[in-house]
Amino acid sequence: MTLSTIRKVFEGVADRRQMFRMFDRHAQRPNRWTGDDSVLYRGEWFEIDEPSHDYMFEVLPPLWMRGDMFAIREFLTGSITSIFFTLSIDGHIRHFHGYCDLGDKGSPERMRNAIIERESRPVRAMTRDERLEHIWSTTADDYRGYAGDRWPSVDRGKRTVLLYCGKEGAYLKRLDQLTDAEISAKLPVHLRYLPDAIAA
Known part of the structure; x- marks a missing residue:
């Protein structure tokens, strides 16, 4: 963490x-x-x-x-x-x-x-980290948490979110390991297509 x-x-x-x-x-x-x-x-x-x-x-x-x-x-x-x-x-x-x-x-x-x-930036944009933090901030408590004892020791204590994969069902994934497509799916529509900002 x-x-x-x-x-x-x-x-x-x-x-x-x-x-x-x-x-x-x-x-x-x-x-x-x-x-x-x-x-x-x-x-x-x-x-x-x-x-x-x-x-x-x-x-x-x-x-x-x-x-x-x-x-x-x-x-x-x-x-x-x-x-x-x-x-x-x-x-x-x-x-x-x-x-x-x-x-x-x-x-x-x-x-x-x-x-x-x-x-004050002239173009509205979000960094990858800002996208992840927004997902964490807006995900309900029942669908986010921290990796516990059933996870490998290297993952324990890291933030997790629940993902839905259609017929495959739902599974937990580490927040910091979400793919760009998974991030886009978790963001509200009005934020999905903002350009990437360069991290300060």
Whole structure:
């Protein structure tokens, strides 16, 4: 489960229901309460709608506010907490949620800069990793999980999704091993034909 780095995990604007669901995209992870899971969350971000942003601002007094961002008082794990951004990108005000490590000085500013850089691209596109993260974010819990004891030891703990193969039935496959055709089949139609973006 090697993740980290700053990464977009959902294409489009999440409404409140989607936002709350993505707050803990890794709820099914093995050994949930026994290890430091900060690497799973650190750097994840996605766009949200304005009502969701405003709702989160009003739920609790923020831990801190700095111009275009505020931090949630409750920490998810270790020094990881939610940061909410209000950013002007190409003349439009947009809102985002990200998980930053407040133990890493400058983490919120780096995330803000990464979001602006990613969302300022002139052509709408997705990297392979963004496609996989979107699939993970939008797949129902019953159809995604983590490879367990029945998998080879090298696969254990890796993310899996359920695939349907017509007459052959359904089977689990590692998320990171999906073929381009399988990725396309799992994406909503409006995202299937976006060009590939070069990973930053």
